[in-house]
Amino acid sequence: MGLTRRLFMITGATVGGGLLLGVGGLGAHLLTHNRLGVQRDGHDAADSTHINLWMRITADNKIIVVNPHTDMGQGSATGLMQIVADELDADWSQMQVEQAPADPAYSNGKVFEGFVREMMTPPDWASTLLENGFYRMGDLMKAQMTGGSSAVRFTGWDAMRNAAAATRHMLVSAAAKQLGVSEDSLTTEAGMVVHAETGKSLSYGELAAAAANIDSPDDIKLKSPEDYRFVGQPIERVDVPAKVIANADYGIDADVPGMQYAAVVTSGVFGAQVKSIDNIDEVKGSRGVSDVLIVPDGVAVVADNPWRAEKAVRTAKFTRESHENDNMSTESLITKQRDALAGDLVSGMNVGTPQDIKASLSAEYLVPYLAHASLEPMNATVWQEDNKLHIVAGVQNPLMAKARAAKEAGVDLDDVVFHARQMGGGFGRRVAFSMSGDEPLSWLVQAVRIAVDTGKPVKTIWSRETDTRSDVYRPMVMAQFEGALADNGKPALWRSRSYGKEMNVKAVAPPYGIDNVDVSFADQGHPVPVGFWRSVEHSQHGFFVESFIDELAVAAGVDPLEYRLSLVDDNTPAARVLAKVAEMSAWRSGADEQGRAMGVAMVHSFGSTVAQVVEASITPAGPRAHRVWCAVDCGVAVNPQAIEAQVQGSVNFALSAALYGKCDIANGGVVQSNFHDYRVVGMADAPRIQVEMVASDSAVGGVGEIGVPPLAPAFCNALSAIDGERRRMLPLV
Amino acid sequence: MIKLTVNDVEHSLDIEPDMPLLWALREETALRGTKFGCGLGLCGACTVHIDGAPVRSCSYPVSAAVGKKINTIESIGTADAPHAVQQAWIEHQVPQCGYCQSGMQMAAVALLNSNPQPTDEDIEATMTNLCRCGTYDRVRAAIKSAAKELV
Numbered sequence: 001m002g003l004t005r006r007l008f009m010i011t012g013a014t015v016g017g018g019l020l021l022g023v024g025g026l027g028a029h030l031l032t033h034n035r036l037g038v039q040r041d042g043h044d045a046a047d048s049t050h051i052n053l054w055m056r057i058t059a060d061n062k063i064i065v066v067n068p069h070t071d072m073g074q075g076s077a078t079g080l081m082q083i084v085a086d087e088l089d090a091d092w093s094q095m096q097v098e099q100a101p102a103d104p105a106y107s108n109g110k111v112f113e114g115f116v117r118e119m120m121t122p123p124d125w126a127s128t129l130l131e132n133g134f135y136r137m138g139d140l141m142k143a144q145m146t147g148g149s150s151a152v153r154f155t156g157w158d159a160m161r162n163a164a165a166a167t168r169h170m171l172v173s174a175a176a177k178q179l180g181v182s183e184d185s186l187t188t189e190a191g192m193v194v195h196a197e198t199g200k201s202l203s204y205g206e207l208a209a210a211a212a213n214i215d216s217p218d219d220i221k222l223k224s225p226e227d228y229r230f231v232g233q234p235i236e237r238v239d240v241p242a243k244v245i246a247n248a249d250y251g252i253d254a255d256v257p258g259m260q261y262a263a264v265v266t267s268g269v270f271g272a273q274v275k276s277i278d279n280i281d282e283v284k285g286s287r288g289v290s291d292v293l294i295v296p297d298g299v300a301v302v303a304d305n306p307w308r309a310e311k312a313v314r315t316a317k318f319t320r321e322s323h324e325n326d327n328m329s330t331e332s333l334i335t336k337q338r339d340a341l342a343g344d345l346v347s348g349m350n351v352g353t354p355q356d357i358k359a360s361l362s363a364e365y366l367v368p369y370l371a372h373a374s375l376e377p378m379n380a381t382v383w384q385e386d387n388k389l390h391i392v393a394g395v396q397n398p399l400m401a402k403a404r405a406a407k408e409a410g411v412d413l414d415d416v417v418f419h420a421r422q423m424g425g426g427f428g429r430r431v432a433f434s435m436s437g438d439e440p441l442s443w444l445v446q447a448v449r450i451a452v453d454t455g456k457p458v459k460t461i462w463s464r465e466t467d468t469r470s471d472v473y474r475p476m477v478m479a480q481f482e483g484a485l486a487d488n489g490k491p492a493l494w495r496s497r498s499y500g501k502e503m504n505v506k507a508v509a510p511p512y513g514i515d516n517v518d519v520s521f522a523d524q525g526h527p528v529p530v531g532f533w534r535s536v537e538h539s540q541h542g543f544f545v546e547s548f549i550d551e552l553a554v555a556a557g558v559d560p561l562e563y564r565l566s567l568v569d570d571n572t573p574a575a576r577v578l579a580k581v582a583e584m585s586a587w588r589s590g591a592d593e594q595g596r597a598m599g600v601a602m603v604h605s606f607g608s609t610v611a612q613v614v615e616a617s618i619t620p621a622g623p624r625a626h627r628v629w630c631a632v633d634c635g636v637a638v639n640p641q642a643i644e645a646q647v648q649g650s651v652n653f654a655l656s657a658a659l660y661g662k663c664d665i666a667n668g669g670v671v672q673s674n675f676h677d678y679r680v681v682g683m684a685d686a687p688r689i690q691v692e693m694v695a696s697d698s699a700v701g702g703v704g705e706i707g708v709p710p711l712a713p714a715f716c717n718a719l720s721a722i723d724g725e726r727r728r729m730l731p732l733v
Numbered sequence: 734m735i736k737l738t739v740n741d742v743e744h745s746l747d748i749e750p751d752m753p754l755l756w757a758l759r760e761e762t763a764l765r766g767t768k769f770g771c772g773l774g775l776c777g778a779c780t781v782h783i784d785g786a787p788v789r790s791c792s793y794p795v796s797a798a799v800g801k802k803i804n805t806i807e808s809i810g811t812a813d814a815p816h817a818v819q820q821a822w823i824e825h826q827v828p829q830c831g832y833c834q835s836g837m838q839m840a841a842v843a844l845l846n847s848n849p850q851p852t853d854e855d856i857e858a859t860m861t862n863l864c865r866c867g868t869y870d871r872v873r874a875a876i877k878s879a880a881k882e883l884v
Binding site for chain 2: 071
């Protein structure tokens, strides 16, 4: 997209009143440079994080936050509004939010930067270079991602907070000029610039046009936390009323004139394509069916009602190509991983002299492939109108989804209009990357293929069965541990070997002070498509690490919570959440007279730290989690009630996996198909979950995933405290 | 032709008797508040009321609904006049992604209609809808609030 055109697009989006404040301030640059150039100028000036694409102010004084992230239930839009409202000194009634277009202007360099900085600390000289690089990378990768618990901590806290503070300054400057007074004599409150001496005031809406032509300040003064009025408050989420009244607009609710419906079955073997449909006339004869076609990875039927399409596609008989995955099974994949761990390893971390210490404990852990099972199955609606390809879908990366659609249709990016919608769950399913190189947006690619090939407006909906069997799964992972205890009972050796290449070794290493640590990996890829599943690598490594440390505590004969506390420094997030969760749960060792026992786990992830205690029992029907206490250190808790919801939800999400979740592989495909054999926790087996945030001086952390990793180990540790059995394989049932 | 009475409106639809009610509602009468989740009656996202009783419309043939009173989430309340359950859902900030919540609320409304003061055990026994976001604690609290409101 040309630069002038991009500017036009952005201002064009404000038709209907409003002005994109900040672009004016940077407008002189934008007209002659690209966005990267603007940011580079920004770095030269003084502040390296200043971009002002994030808000519009209307003439009637509404402040509209332009949100590059899409909602899958995390509710981060409200958090972003709280941050902007505070820095801008706005009134909550002024605040609105709108979805940013799928456009490179909103690619998220800040998010990439945040992820990498979490894993490593670059030298100062490289920082500016890195930041520019990440924006460039965001542009090139067409990444406008929602994932990695990044919206509030990176886009909000890093980018929007600065942009809002700069905007407030520009509004004050504009008011000073208009009133002929000094900037120092002006204050801001509730969306107004006020001159106390004369009692005059001007609304932001009145000032916005003039402010947009004022250079953004070099030195941005951010608010002190004690002056926050919105950040830290349990404000009601702005997306909730529409969801309650059932007016929320999900991808699956798309309605286009003349719309037809497609259903898809996939080939049944990962990677294998369909060669021919053998009973095409019979399928076409089914009521309402107009088209039967081969699509990437499967067969599609187009009909005038989704049920007719689904009914017909299930009758399709097809021949697929033979494939190296034809005989793949869970057993063959486990053997592959165990063999790999016995072979050449790549070192991830080596501290002290682990080679000199004899192991006295060893253990092998295994977790299975997991589907995301978002309640809204994958779907997309695609049609052609005025030489543009239109797409309605709920995705975690609208810009990259748009790019994939353009590629599949053979058209330019600018010729695709992407209408990003509310997602009925995401959990990493709707991202645009996978770890295995498989296409996570295969459903969208199919939907584009179907609409282009038939020339019709088509809503493609995957059945639950196709959704379960065509996912991009949380990987099955094996991990092997060795440990030894020092004379004082503390760990003298920690050795782990695990399958998979983990970029973030911090997720795999123990979060405890241990002198001799040896962490290594073996990676020979995954023939099953694997990708990002809520909390990503922490979902398995949190379980492994927090189970094995419990094994060491038991071997040492020390209370597992005390053991952990003895291995972390005082006044750290780890120490704070462990102490807090002990207090919340009235922690006790061992089983009580009812046969209930507690287990604990603590995991750092996404810039936050969570400790959980699970109170469990073993009933005739199987293991049961009764109560869960969660102590959270997420730095500034922007919206405590929304954070509580995310952590509670994460606990149930993780409990579903711990109790029931597995995708078995047989004959090259997934065995499970629907909620009867891919069970998830319901009201009857959901525990009572209490969440508290600790006072913290930590940086703002993510919250959407952090409740997942500690649950399985805390639960299994509790069960072990009851019967002494160590549970090293999931699921439990 | 199949005659259905949905939210007190009569529809005459040229559809098969075995078409699941869900797909008739969503695509033939354009009432899209009722959601598709599994197609086997397992998740409850498609819950509607037939003569006041909760039914999973994805596995309920339209032929069985003929002559009965069908109610969907659209008839329960509006933004201006929300049902007590919907008010409680907002007060307790129940939804996350929200996709299951129309079915969840339909199940809750039906529960409160038949059992105005449900215990925790009643709630666990009758609220079998699945929420992948895991909003169960707040669903339970909201049902109790709504029960108080409806007294």
